[in-house]
Amino acid sequence: MKPILFAAALVVAISLNAQNAETYVNKREETHLCGPVTITDLMNHGDGWYQQHYDDFETLQESHPWKKELKDTQVDIYLGSWCGDSKNWVPQFVHLWDELGLDRDQLNIIALYDGDEKYKQGPNHEEKGLDIHRVPTFIFKEDGQEIGRIVEFPSTDLETDLAQIALGYPSAPNYHxxxxxxxxxxxxxxxxxxxxxxxxxxxxxxxxxxxxxxxxxxxxxxxxxxxxxxxxxxxxxxxxxxxxxxxxxxxxxxxxxxxxxxxxxxxxxxxxxxxxxxxxxxxxxxxxxxxxxxx
The missing domain is CATH 1.25.40.10 (Tetratricopeptide repeat domain)
Incomplete structure (x- = not known):
């Protein structure tokens, strides 16, 4: 029975390892995330920045009647775990998404490299063709088509920007x-x-x-x-x-x-x-x- 138990343990270990987020070490010898990541990966990375900024967010509006327009919307979030704006805005966005009662499965999160050689690129070039030049970038899609984006920080505030996208009147992204x-x-x-x-x-x-x-x-x-x-x-x-x-x-x-x-x-x-x-x-x-x- 021992060989069978060992094999089973090995399968579990391989499965758990496969779920780990990919990381890299930059020139400053800092370990950062890269490629597709989960919210749990963000929570476990660094010095607790994710939870801190998630908890800091407070809604400004009493009601959000437009939230139903987002029930079929996919959001691709490109961030850098090395980037202060990403650390600030991504947790706040997820908090708002949660408060609206929307499904986290609608969020796809991709971490990009810093550094000279692969500057703001993903390990499999997930960003290619998407005009990503600042992080975080939130790309909102319906039926695979982009309907709006938020670049680095909201044009007004998160709720207003999200409402405008939901209603079909997105603000022009920052950095005109x-x-x-x-x-x-x-x-x-x-x-x-x-x-x-x-x-x-x-x-x-x-x-x-x-x-x-x-x-x-x-x-x-x-x-x-x-x-x-x-x-x-x-x-x-x-x-x-x-x-x-x-x-x-x-x-x-x-x-x-x-x-x-x-x-x-x-x-x-x-x-x-x-x-x-x-x-x-x-x-x-x-x-x-x-x-x-x-x-």
């Missing part, structure tokens, strides 16, 4: 300039965009408030091998925020990856013109000039 470029690249080629660059510049100028909006979008594209799209976004950012050294640093990095050494050097020289103590620019310039001399 990033959305503009995502929509534009879905409709036009890069050469077509450059042909009308001035018009696009003035449209984006009215939508963007900080250089980090397009810088983040550019890096998401760069790390997912969409180098030409990243170059477009970084290039526009240098005109929108021409006095910020970081935008030239990012553009220079993308140009280096593209193999455009001449223009990468110009970018890093611009960084030093604006910030003479920038160590990364000094290092990159030295490498690029050596490479150029050896060609």
């Amino acid at each position: 300039a990033a959305t503009y470029f995502q929509d534009l690249l879905a409709e036009k080629s890069i050469s077509e965009i450059y042909e009308d660059a001035n018009a696009h510049f003035y449209k984006v100028y009215k939508k963007v408030s900080k250089s980090s909006e397009l810088n983040t979008l550019g890096y998401v594209m760069l790390r997912s091998d969409r180098v030409d799209e990243a170059l477009l976004v970084f290039n526009f950012n240098t005109y929108l925020f021409r006095h910020e050294p970081n935008v030239y640093d990012s553009y220079g990095e993308a140009l280096t990856i593209k193999g455009d050494t001449v223009n990468a050097i110009k970018c890093y020289e611009k960084v030093l013109e604006l910030d003479s103590a920038n160590e990364n620019a000094v290092q990159q310039l030295a490498l690029l000039k050596t490479e150029s001399e050896n060609q």
